[in-house]
Amino acid sequence: MYSQKILRVLKKKKIKVNDRIRLTKDKRVYEGILMPRIEMGDKDSIIIKLKNGYNVGIEFDKKTTIERLGKGRKLGVIPKLKIKRKRKLPDVSMIATGGTIGTHVDYKTGGVYMCRTPEEILSTTPELGNIIELTSTHRPFTLASEDLTYRDWQKMAKMIAKELNSGCRGVIVTHGTDTLHYSTAAMSFMLRGLSKPVAFVGAQRSPDRGSFDGSMNLICASHFTGYSDIGEVCLIMHGSSNDDLCLVNRGTRVRKLHASRRDAFQPVNEKPLARVWKNGKIEKTGIEHTKFEDKKVVSDVKWESKVALIKAFPNSNPAIIDWYINKRYKGLVIEGFGLGHVPTSTLRKQDSWLPNIKNAINKGLNVVMTSQTIFGRVHPYVYRNLRLVSEAGVIYGEDMLAEVALVKLSWVLGHTNKKEKIKEMMLTPFAHEINPRTDLNSVVKSE
Amino acid sequence: MEYKELGLRVGLEIHHELDTKEKLFCSCPTLLKTKEKPDLIIERFQIPVAGETGEIDVAAIEEMKKKVKIIYEVYDDCDCLVDTDEEPPHEPNEEAIKIALTIATLFNCEIVDEIHVMRKTIIDGSLPSGFQRTMLIGTDGWIDTIQGKVEIEAVSLEEDAGRIIKKDKNSVTFRLDRLGVPEVEVGTGKGIISPEHAKEVALKIGNIIRSSGRAKIREGSVRQDVNISIKDGDRVEVKHVPSLSLIPVVIEKEIERQLSLIKNGKKVTRDVRRVLEDGSTEFLRPLPGAARMYPETDVIPIKTFELLKEVKKHLPETWDQKIKRYRKSGLSNELGKQIVKSEYVDLFEFITKKTKINPNIIANVFVNTLKDLKKREKIPVENLKNEDFEELFELLDEGKIVKESIPDILSYKAKNSNVKMSEVIKKLGLETMIKEELLKIVKDVVEKNKDQPINKIIGIVMSRVRGKAKSKDVVKMVRNEVGKVY
Numbered sequence: 001m002y003s004q005k006i007l008r009v010l011k012k013k014k015i016k017v018n019d020r021i022r023l024t025k026d027k028r029v030y031e032g033i034l035m036p037r038i039e040m041g042d043k044d045s046i047i048i049k050l051k052n053g054y055n056v057g058i059e060f061d062k063k064t065t066i067e068r069l070g071k072g073r074k075l076g077v078i079p080k081l082k083i084k085r086k087r088k089l090p091d092v093s094m095i096a097t098g099g100t101i102g103t104h105v106d107y108k109t110g111g112v113y114m115c116r117t118p119e120e121i122l123s124t125t126p127e128l129g130n131i132i133e134l135t136s137t138h139r140p141f142t143l144a145s146e147d148l149t150y151r152d153w154q155k156m157a158k159m160i161a162k163e164l165n166s167g168c169r170g171v172i173v174t175h176g177t178d179t180l181h182y183s184t185a186a187m188s189f190m191l192r193g194l195s196k197p198v199a200f201v202g203a204q205r206s207p208d209r210g211s212f213d214g215s216m217n218l219i220c221a222s223h224f225t226g227y228s229d230i231g232e233v234c235l236i237m238h239g240s241s242n243d244d245l246c247l248v249n250r251g252t253r254v255r256k257l258h259a260s261r262r263d264a265f266q267p268v269n270e271k272p273l274a275r276v277w278k279n280g281k282i283e284k285t286g287i288e289h290t291k292f293e294d295k296k297v298v299s300d301v302k303w304e305s306k307v308a309l310i311k312a313f314p315n316s317n318p319a320i321i322d323w324y325i326n327k328r329y330k331g332l333v334i335e336g337f338g339l340g341h342v343p344t345s346t347l348r349k350q351d352s353w354l355p356n357i358k359n360a361i362n363k364g365l366n367v368v369m370t371s372q373t374i375f376g377r378v379h380p381y382v383y384r385n386l387r388l389v390s391e392a393g394v395i396y397g398e399d400m401l402a403e404v405a406l407v408k409l410s411w412v413l414g415h416t417n418k419k420e421k422i423k424e425m426m427l428t429p430f431a432h433e434i435n436p437r438t439d440l441n442s443v444v445k446s447e
Numbered sequence: 448m449e450y451k452e453l454g455l456r457v458g459l460e461i462h463h464e465l466d467t468k469e470k471l472f473c474s475c476p477t478l479l480k481t482k483e484k485p486d487l488i489i490e491r492f493q494i495p496v497a498g499e500t501g502e503i504d505v506a507a508i509e510e511m512k513k514k515v516k517i518i519y520e521v522y523d524d525c526d527c528l529v530d531t532d533e534e535p536p537h538e539p540n541e542e543a544i545k546i547a548l549t550i551a552t553l554f555n556c557e558i559v560d561e562i563h564v565m566r567k568t569i570i571d572g573s574l575p576s577g578f579q580r581t582m583l584i585g586t587d588g589w590i591d592t593i594q595g596k597v598e599i600e601a602v603s604l605e606e607d608a609g610r611i612i613k614k615d616k617n618s619v620t621f622r623l624d625r626l627g628v629p630e631v632e633v634g635t636g637k638g639i640i641s642p643e644h645a646k647e648v649a650l651k652i653g654n655i656i657r658s659s660g661r662a663k664i665r666e667g668s669v670r671q672d673v674n675i676s677i678k679d680g681d682r683v684e685v686k687h688v689p690s691l692s693l694i695p696v697v698i699e700k701e702i703e704r705q706l707s708l709i710k711n712g713k714k715v716t717r718d719v720r721r722v723l724e725d726g727s728t729e730f731l732r733p734l735p736g737a738a739r740m741y742p743e744t745d746v747i748p749i750k751t752f753e754l755l756k757e758v759k760k761h762l763p764e765t766w767d768q769k770i771k772r773y774r775k776s777g778l779s780n781e782l783g784k785q786i787v788k789s790e791y792v793d794l795f796e797f798i799t800k801k802t803k804i805n806p807n808i809i810a811n812v813f814v815n816t817l818k819d820l821k822k823r824e825k826i827p828v829e830n831l832k833n834e835d836f837e838e839l840f841e842l843l844d845e846g847k848i849v850k851e852s853i854p855d856i857l858s859y860k861a862k863n864s865n866v867k868m869s870e871v872i873k874k875l876g877l878e879t880m881i882k883e884e885l886l887k888i889v890k891d892v893v894e895k896n897k898d899q900p901i902n903k904i905i906g907i908v909m910s911r912v913r914g915k916a917k918s919k920d921v922v923k924m925v926r927n928e929v930g931k932v933y
Binding site for chain 1: 492535561566567739744
């Protein structure tokens with residue numbers, strides 16, 4: 001938005017954004033299209049798009065005059081790809097939920113809007129039409145992934161189940177990347193009896209650029225949903241910085257491990273299930289998985305929202321736990337240190353988390369321990385401090401990722417409030433989120 | 448040829464890398480690859496993207512059809528995740544913006560109040576992002592040339608692209624060391640009236656950019672694109688004309704090409720063309736439309752007011768201004784033109800101020816003597832330090848050496864850099880003789896060569912006292928002595 005000063009002048013001269021204007025200031029004359037003011041920068045500067053394509057900002061002061069020359073060129077719409085039915089390829093459904101992969105850059109302002117329909121997403125990757133038959137496309141909502149809640153997951157799960165039960169072979173879900181691994185975990189628990197491929201796909205580079213990574217992710221997701229015999233919720237994105245292959249990562253064993261790289265999503269404590277090449281080659285890594293079967297899936301979306309994830313850190317104040325107790329929370333997942341430590345035998349009594357954890361459990365909260373090391377497995381007995389915490393009744397979450405434990409605890413608490421049942425369910429794998437064996441190579445290394 | 452009647456229009460785009468410590472949008476150094484093998488090879492493909500008007504650019508479609516694999520050679524000492532398109536750009540390099548503001552001011556441009564960084568879609572793969580970040584700094588400038596005023600339409604600052612290493616049917620390889628190095632682009636408007644004039648303008652633009660003192664001088668740091676059109680023809684852009692002297696040739700050949708197309712009733716298409724060795728050109732791709740620029744939203748706009756104030760305080764002299772000033776102090780025009788381009792120009796200024804030596808002698812050492820020593824005798828003149836030259840000219844100023852001995856002293860010093868300058872002179876026996884000593888030699892030679900013509904006698908004396916006495920003194924003394932004898 002421009003400053004009031006500029007808005008008044010524009011109103012008086014009946015000049016609107018996208019009009020052709022002439023700005024005169026001292027000896028300087030600029031002709032071009034009036035651009036809207038972007039959020040950043042000086043609100044007292046008028047942004048004008050010159051004939052050579054450049055935008056420049058000209059500070060509007062007493063010496064500046066502005067004239068309207070006419071209407072600007074009408075800008076075109078985003079291309080859409082019509083879905084043509086070929087009836088020879090596997091039927092796959094697409095659900096677009098938002099995120100970078102579903103952004104539309106307004107080329108005029110550079111503003112990024114999340115308003116792409118599945119058809120628009122397809123226009124970035126027309127190759128999909130030669131791989132799968134897109135029988136239907138849906139847009140339940142359009143949100144950046146950081147704005148999603150469990151209610152959106154519930155909607156998503158129901159929609160995926162409906163699509164799969166109406167006969168398609170698989171579903172592709174386009175999604176923002178920041179919380180993508182929470183969503184894949186949620187879908188892994190909510191879709192009971194799943195036996196068809198559900199591929200979550202995101203992008204780290206937006207579709208306005210030639211280097212849009214979502215294009216290959218979509219291609220690989222199409223091969224996966226159309227042809228793979230893996231019947232699970234998977235996350236399919238770049239395996240490396242190269243545009244050659246994608247990893248098929250299990251929805252409960254994957255995490256965003258980098259803020260911006262294409263290959264940000266890497267498996268944790270497990271190999272990827274498979275690798276998919278752009279040309280359709282699918283190479284499985286030998287991990288046991290649910291096999292493809294044409295049978296019905298149930299969306300079981302019961303949920304307890306009063307569950308939190310907290311992180312232990314040096315100098316932390318355990319009173320945070322009391323806050324959750326007072327707010328009547330039902331579950332807490334702690335990201336402890338190493339094997340599952342929290343400050344326990346501290347020199348100052350008030351620094352220890354132990355009394356607060358005991359209090360939480362006495363008040364009926366269910367506490368699950370995970371590790372902030374990301375990789376590895378927690379252990380309740382190795383050190384005395386661990387024993388003290390586990391004796392207090394904390395559930396040690398094995399090799400579950402903290403984020404997965406959070407999602408699972410919310411889902412489990414949606415089903416039962418019996419302490420023993422909760423513990424049993426938390427330690428029973430529902431979607432391969434726990435593995436009694438840890439893969440030898442399950443850590444990200446530099447080379 | 449009557450260029451005016453032909454409706455010839457020529458536009459130049461001169462790109463020049465800037466000598467900054469860091470790249471334009473990250474903290475990588477601006478050096479070129481320092482090792483034989485890249486640390487990382489990345490393979491990518493690029494997709495065609497819709498332009499501002501919602502249409503996919505013609506140029507992008509051409510390129511898309513080819514579906515080539517793009518291979519990047521990445522070096523860990525000069526590339527980071529920003530270069531490989533794996534991290535958003537950092538804040539733009541203020542040093543580079545200041546240099547660009549300086550250069551735009553030297554071109555008499557009007558500076559914009561707020562710089563907006565744009566993404567220019569580039570579809571050849573030379574930038575891993577698929578676009579080049581560029582920003583307009585100034586507009587409506589001008590330069591004076593012998594054939595009249597030429598408009599400088601725009602000065603912009605942009606990131607350099609990767610350089611192409613090889614290309615075949617299925618793949619193209621780019622090296623990413625150069626990617627992201629700041630470069631200015633200077634584009635001309637009206638005023639170029641002939642192919643020869645274009646060459647003069649290109650030279651002048653290059654000189655002004657280098658006047659900033661912050662232009663990067665290395666292989667490939669300058670690129671010249673030439674836009675050409677004639678009446679009934681159309682605009683054609685010839686990329687990367689490798690030398691100034693080829694500019695008029697390229698223009699002449701393009702005029703001929705367009706004329707012959709027009710004569711045969713064919714349409715001139717808006718092409719980007721590649722220059723061949725003889726100055727003729729071949730089709731590269733269609734000229735991209737204007738629709739390929741949109742805002743870079745990862746970088747916030749930059750106000751220029753404060754930066755410009757600072758820049759104007761330290762505005763460098765242009766080369767023209769410098770040459771003029773040198774001429775006033777007695778330096779010949781020719782040596783002036785050479786010394787401003789020389790890496791020793793600052794040292795030259797320092798020594799002319801500090802001593803009373805004729806500036807032509809000092810400039811001659813820097814532009815000619817050193818070159819001769821290096822070229823003909825393979826002397827490592829790069830070993831010579833500023834202090835060595837200062838000492839040398841001090842000795843000359845004090846009359847302790849003669850100018851004829853300078854090449855010998857410099858070549859000895861360059862090869863023996865730990866020997867002191869005063870020692871060098873002693874070792875070479877090049878200290879100036881006292882008058883009595885010289886007179887003794889002159890008397891002796893004249894005595895022994897009574898029958899010889901005077902020039903011969905001077906020659907003999909010179910060969911005995913070379914580097915120890917001024918030739919002026921020798922001539923005077925010989926004349927005097929010979930006069931006495933006869």
